[in-house]
Amino acid sequence: MSAELFPRPRAEVAPGAVHVPGWLDLEAQRELLEACREWARPPAGLRRVRMPGGGEMSVRSVGLGWHWFPYGYARTVVDGDGEPVKPFPPYLGELGRAAVTEAYGRPGTDAFDIGLVNFYDDGARMGLHRDRDEHADAPVVSLSLGDTCVFRFGNTEDRGRPWTDLELRSGDLFVFGGPSRFAYHGVPRVLPGTAEPALGLKGRLNVTLRVSGLEG
Numbered sequence: 001m002s003a004e005l006f007p008r009p010r011a012e013v014a015p016g017a018v019h020v021p022g023w024l025d026l027e028a029q030r031e032l033l034e035a036c037r038e039w040a041r042p043p044a045g046l047r048r049v050r051m052p053g054g055g056e057m058s059v060r061s062v063g064l065g066w067h068w069f070p071y072g073y074a075r076t077v078v079d080g081d082g083e084p085v086k087p088f089p090p091y092l093g094e095l096g097r098a099a100v101t102e103a104y105g106r107p108g109t110d111a112f113d114i115g116l117v118n119f120y121d122d123g124a125r126m127g128l129h130r131d132r133d134e135h136a137d138a139p140v141v142s143l144s145l146g147d148t149c150v151f152r153f154g155n156t157e158d159r160g161r162p163w164t165d166l167e168l169r170s171g172d173l174f175v176f177g178g179p180s181r182f183a184y185h186g187v188p189r190v191l192p193g194t195a196e197p198a199l200g201l202k203g204r205l206n207v208t209l210r211v212s213g214l215e216g
């Protein structure tokens, strides 16, 4: 963990939306990064998502447990190689519950069953959107690795203000649930070359853990 001149305080940026800087130590970041590298491999590996309008997302993604595509979830990579999605590892469920406990100060009990890994290279970004393809209102747990990004957390009404811009750095935790579960959010930019060299990642990875509310 890089020594900060000023420690970054935790913050509740909106009701139920909590930023916990530096939650994962370097060892835990390395473990998650190693796992991401395995998950990124084919079959059902990292891919660029095509949007219904014909455009492509600039991030590359891989799902665990359920495969996300615009706009829904499936057990196979219906918009890619057609292979079964990789299983959701129990370790991520434990991590998600520990994250909820950390963020909200109450025992996390959510049965996480989706992992969505996004990889951002230097120019990648993610427009403001809501995570609303899940059929459950459990909190979303977000973990960041590698380069710092600007993360924009908005409101539940529309893509306009009010919003809060904050930096998500390697090891940071962000949880959004309760009244903020369906708030707009996005990543306007990544700050290239800001990753802790000791981690050994060029670019940024984000892992979100979610509850699908889906059967089968």
Ligand SMILES: O=C(O)CCC(=O)C(=O)O
Residues within 6 Å of the ligand: 116, 118, 126, 131, 142, 151, 168, 185, 186, 187, 206, 208
């Ligand atoms: O990369 C991030 O920090 C956010 C990712 C995100 O919003 C998503 O995967 O839905």
Ligand SMILES: [Fe+2]
Residues within 6 Å of the ligand: 129, 130, 131, 185
């Ligand atoms: Fe999202």
